[in-house]
Amino acid sequence: MRYLSEYRDPEVARSLVHQIRDTATRRWVMMEVCGGQTHTIVKQGLGELLGDAVEMIHGPGCPVCVTPLEQIDKALALAARPDVIFASFGDMLRVPGSDCDLQQVRARGGAVRVVYSPLDALALAQANPDKEVVFFAVGFETTAPANAMAVWRARELGVPNFSVLVSHVTVPPAMRAILDAPDNRVQAFLAAGHVCTVMGWTEYEPIAAEYRVPIVVTGFEPIDILEGIHFAVRQLEDGRHEVENQYVRAVTRAGTVPARSLVEQVFRLADRKWRGIGEIPGSGLVLRDEFAAFDAEAKFGLGDVTVEEPAECRAGDVLRGRLKPHQCPAFGSRCTPEHPLGAPMVSSEGACAAYYNYGRFREMEVVGRGS
Amino acid sequence: MTLATSGLTCPAPIGSNDRVQLGHGSGGKLSAALLRDHFLPRLGNPILDQLGDAAVLSLPTGEIAVSTDTFVVRPLEFPGGNIGALAVHGTVNDLAMMGAEPRYLTLGVVLEEGLPFEVLDRVLAALAEAAAGAGVAIVAGDTKVVERGRADGMYINTTGVGLLHPVVRPAAHRAAPGDAVLVSGAIGRHGMAVMALREGLEFETTITSDTACLWPLVRGLRDAVGPELRVLRDPTRGGLASALNEIAAASRVGIALDEAALPVPTDVGAACEMLGLDPLYVANEGVLVAMVPATLADAALAALQAHPLGAGSRRIGTVVSQHPGMVVLRTALGGTRVVDLLPGDQLPRIC
Numbered sequence: 001m002r003y004l005s006e007y008r009d010p011e012v013a014r015s016l017v018h019q020i021r022d023t024a025t026r027r028w029v030m031m032e033v034c035g036g037q038t039h040t041i042v043k044q045g046l047g048e049l050l051g052d053a054v055e056m057i058h059g060p061g062c063p064v065c066v067t068p069l070e071q072i073d074k075a076l077a078l079a080a081r082p083d084v085i086f087a088s089f090g091d092m093l094r095v096p097g098s099d100c101d102l103q104q105v106r107a108r109g110g111a112v113r114v115v116y117s118p119l120d121a122l123a124l125a126q127a128n129p130d131k132e133v134v135f136f137a138v139g140f141e142t143t144a145p146a147n148a149m150a151v152w153r154a155r156e157l158g159v160p161n162f163s164v165l166v167s168h169v170t171v172p173p174a175m176r177a178i179l180d181a182p183d184n185r186v187q188a189f190l191a192a193g194h195v196c197t198v199m200g201w202t203e204y205e206p207i208a209a210e211y212r213v214p215i216v217v218t219g220f221e222p223i224d225i226l227e228g229i230h231f232a233v234r235q236l237e238d239g240r241h242e243v244e245n246q247y248v249r250a251v252t253r254a255g256t257v258p259a260r261s262l263v264e265q266v267f268r269l270a271d272r273k274w275r276g277i278g279e280i281p282g283s284g285l286v287l288r289d290e291f292a293a294f295d296a297e298a299k300f301g302l303g304d305v306t307v308e309e310p311a312e313c314r315a316g317d318v319l320r321g322r323l324k325p326h327q328c329p330a331f332g333s334r335c336t337p338e339h340p341l342g343a344p345m346v347s348s349e350g351a352c353a354a355y356y357n358y359g360r361f362r363e364m365e366v367v368g369r370g371s
Numbered sequence: 372m373t374l375a376t377s378g379l380t381c382p383a384p385i386g387s388n389d390r391v392q393l394g395h396g397s398g399g400k401l402s403a404a405l406l407r408d409h410f411l412p413r414l415g416n417p418i419l420d421q422l423g424d425a426a427v428l429s430l431p432t433g434e435i436a437v438s439t440d441t442f443v444v445r446p447l448e449f450p451g452g453n454i455g456a457l458a459v460h461g462t463v464n465d466l467a468m469m470g471a472e473p474r475y476l477t478l479g480v481v482l483e484e485g486l487p488f489e490v491l492d493r494v495l496a497a498l499a500e501a502a503a504g505a506g507v508a509i510v511a512g513d514t515k516v517v518e519r520g521r522a523d524g525m526y527i528n529t530t531g532v533g534l535l536h537p538v539v540r541p542a543a544h545r546a547a548p549g550d551a552v553l554v555s556g557a558i559g560r561h562g563m564a565v566m567a568l569r570e571g572l573e574f575e576t577t578i579t580s581d582t583a584c585l586w587p588l589v590r591g592l593r594d595a596v597g598p599e600l601r602v603l604r605d606p607t608r609g610g611l612a613s614a615l616n617e618i619a620a621a622s623r624v625g626i627a628l629d630e631a632a633l634p635v636p637t638d639v640g641a642a643c644e645m646l647g648l649d650p651l652y653v654a655n656e657g658v659l660v661a662m663v664p665a666t667l668a669d670a671a672l673a674a675l676q677a678h679p680l681g682a683g684s685r686r687i688g689t690v691v692s693q694h695p696g697m698v699v700l701r702t703a704l705g706g707t708r709v710v711d712l713l714p715g716d717q718l719p720r721i722c
Contacts, residue, residue, distance in 0.1 A: 004644070010631075013704045045706015090647075094715065103715070116570065116646070222704055337714045 007221030016226035017049050023233050024053040029185045030232055031178070031321060033171060034140075034192030035062030035347065036220045042354040044222045054229055057185065057321035058351035060174050060274065061192050063139040064091050065319065065343040065350050068273040070307040071138075071167040072097040078134050078165060078300060079110040085128060087121035088136040090114045095346050098307055118150035118164070125154070125162035134296045137164040142194040144168055144285060145259035148266035151287065151294045163296040166286055169272055171195050172203045173283035178320055179211045185321060188232040190218040190225065193247040198263070200255030204243045212241045219247040266291055275343055276315030313342035318351050325355035332356060391486040396516030405514060409491060413499040414478070418510040426510035428475060433537060436471035438462055439530040445523045447490060449565050451579030452656075454527055455498030460582050460656055461607065462531040463505045467589040468603040468659065470541050471533030473505055478512040479528035484519040494525065505584040507531065538598045541661075545601040546622035550690040551668035553661045555588055555675050556581065556683040558611050559639040562653035567642055578638050583657030588674075588681050592661060595674035602662035605655065612651040612710045614660055615698045625694035628710065631703045632687045651710060652717045662690060 032038060038058045041047055047056055060066050076097045079086035086102070093102040093114065106112040111131075115121050118135050125133035137147040147164065154162040171192060178186055191204055196217045204215045214235035218228030228246040235242060245251055263285070272284020287295045297303045312330050317323035325331055325344070335341040337353050344350035394401040411420070418426050442458045463473040478498075482491070502509055560581040567578055585605060592600050602622070606614035611633075619626045635643075635650045643650045657680065663671045668686055675681030698710040 004641075008703060010703050010705065043708055044702045044704050045708050046704070048706045049704065337711075 004221065007219070007223040009223065012223050013049075013226055016223065016230055020050060020226065020230050020233055021053045023230065023237055025237060027052050027055060028187055028233055028236050029055045029057060030188040030190065030229065031057040031059040031186045032190040032218070032225070033059040033061040033175065034190075034195065034220075035065065035350070036194070037190060037192070037218065037225055038062065038351065038354065040220055040222055040225055046222060046225060050229070054233065056229075058318075058354070059178070059189075059321070060277065060319040061140065061171065061195075062344070062347050062350055063143070063169070064095055064347035065315070066169060066274045066277070067092070067095065067138050067167045067343070068275045068307075069098065069309050070273070070305055071165065072101075073307050074297065074302045074305055075102065075136050075165055076100060076105055077302065077305075078296060079105045079112050080108070081110075081132075081300075083132050085111040085113060085124060085131050085133045086136070087113045087115045087118075087124055087133060089116075089138065091347055092136055092138060095343050096340055118147045119153065122150045122154055122157075122159060122162055125159050126157070129161060132161050132163065132299075135162070135164045136167070138167045140168070140192065140195050141170055141199045141263070142192070142197070144263045144267065145198055145256075148262045151266050151291050152262065154294055155291065160293070163294045163299050164287070165296040166267075167272075168267065168285035169274060169283055170269070170285065172207060173280050174274070174277075175204075175207055177277070177280050177283075179207070179213065181320060181322075183322060186213070188214040188236055189216070190228045190232065191215050191243075193217060193219040193224070193251060196245075196247065196251045196255065198256050198259050200253050200260075201243050201245065201251070202253060208241050208243050214241050215243045217243065217245045217247050217251050219250065274319075276309065276313065276317075276319050278316065310341060315342035315344050315352070318344055325352040328352070389488055391482045391484060391488065391491065391516060393484050393516050393518065395482070396514065402514070409488065409495060410512065410514070413495045414502070414509045414512070416508045416510070418508060419512065426475075426477070428510060428532070430474075430532075431534065434535040436466050436469045436533045436535050437530065438465040438469075438533075439528065440465060441526065441528040443523065443526050444565065446565070446568055447494065447524045449568050449580055450577045451560070451564055452582040453494050453497050454525065455494035455496070456501045456582050457656060458527040458529045459498055459501035459505060459507070460584050462529040463507060464585045464605045464607075464656075464659075466531050466533035467584075467586040468541065468605055469533070469535065470539045470589065470593060470600065470603065471535045472590070473507045473531055473533045473584075473586055475510045475532040476502060476507050477530045478509050480512070480514045481522055481526040482514060482516045483522040483524050484516060486524050490524065501584065505586060536593060539593045539596075539600055540598075541600050541603040543602060543604065543618045543621040546618050546624050546626075546662045546690045547601065547664075548624055548690055548692040549665055550601060550662040551665045551671075551686050552615070552626060552628070552688040552690060553663065553668065553671055553675065553684060554611070554634060554687050555585070555659045555661070555681045556657070557634045557636045557639070558606070558655055558658055559635060559643065559650035559653040561656040562610065563639045563642045563650075565654075566646065566648075570646070572642065572645070576638050578636075578642060581655055581657035583680055585657065585659050585680070587678050588659060591674035591677055591681070592663075592671055595670045596663050596667050599664050599667055600661065600671075601664075602660070604660045606658060606660055607656060608654050609713065610650070610652040610654055611658075611660065612649070612698065613712055615710070616712045618660075618662070619698055620696045622690070623695045625691040625696070626688055626698045627691050628688035628698060628700045630700050632685060634683055634685060634687075648717055652713055665689070
């Protein structure tokens, strides 16, 4: 695994942890935006290594977690249609809708296929001209170029039986929503490296300046994350608030211009609901009118479906860092990975699922020591 | 059924010998030919050749172990093996994990109409080779043919009979705090070999399945460790993580794993990275986990390493009294995380 093991080196990690602890004169609160970063932090137990120096709040950057309930319900309705093959990334299959999930629809006879690329879904449409193939286009700016490419190619090749159910969200409006909240605790951000690979970081410069908050564009390996945290702690200690780039091997200030341009040609900004958070103005991407023929919501008349979320799920407070998952009254009792109330308990990147495991372990440790 | 008569060309005329037809399940001449031409030449032995309604076995006195397993792998053939090898190894290994010496297998096969005979023959050849390698005889069998579209080429069920040892009785509930946790070789190979093929992924090297008979390793362990061979498990579906969780729950102990010691091959690790999967949950078909008292760990490892299949064996962790029912991993960076059972299938992540 060349170019990967270097970023997991235990010696380098230990040295970075020491530097972070030595630099921090107080406990700083920062948020990693992306679910992929949350995954690394949980998988490698980084929170425990950082001790009292830094508190990490898991941000809203898991596309599985923030896809709104009504889009999930639309996906379920489409997948259940006999004339539809519904193609999706794997981890959307277990996200609970109002009364079931895509796996259950598949068990009842729905044609649900897991694909690794939206272009695979397009190929599926070409191979099944007598079926409608709908791809669930979810995710942040990271997945937007590939999804835009699939729609672009569908128009170019003239594939009339292909469409996309779009539930795209963008990061900067969500960061503003978090910072605008009256009880915000976040003092610095680790920005999502892969989002910035596409978009660059110019969008983050006004946020850093306006809110006086350090933003460090950060990668996904343990060394990346520890280095990103170190950069952010240094800024906080120095009283600086800049956009800094830790992920230099992948990200430039301008991003990947052809990918950005493709996204801009296919999608436009729109208001978008986030699961558990509610509507954030200008935070979503929808297809431009020129590509309306590939919009599954229009094609199948689903545009006006709205769904209210269950009141008991406090996912919004968790995703905004207001509530630790285990402080939720439903946590671990009425809401578990087997029977999730909300998406953060479903996704392997979800903050609630992560706490479910870690929290149980900590409880056991305390019991173990006491007895 | 209307058969082709004069002047018409039937796409699969009678006598055409390259694919399984529904008639091969009719009980008539075609069925007899299926057995005569494909099954018996490869699998025949004095017991099976009787072709009676049931096999007659003579067994030494003592207790026997019986295990059954059904194999539905898609694709049927994959680098390192096929469903035939798997059908022998899967059941034989289940017997071996009880400390039992595998002796006999029955074979039930559901064939899908249209399956090419060349595929069937390769599967049966691998099945015969695996059975010979494991020292088991196929003593009873059954074939059925279903219409095209009603099975993925073929399904196989095998039931195995093995001889239990009078005193060496490994079981999932016998793990005790202080025991060493050993694994016999690299993890994740079978699952990733199949998945790479299914998803059309190509890597610089081809990941091959580890499908193998584990009985020789178990025999070595049985001799070296004796009754203190407390737990044996082959981490198949659900991978190492699921097997260890089941043991921790059954024995009401905790298991502490050392991530740096886990034998994850470079190619398996890279494929898992790409698909967003965790090798701890990926299926194995030729690896065993053993738990023995720490004082016997070296003897157990020496016994495993004496066989080529166990050359890569090593200690990966320890059974502890803390966090009962839970598997906790010490990460390479020094953090900890709980390695839980998955609620369902492992699903590839978006990012």
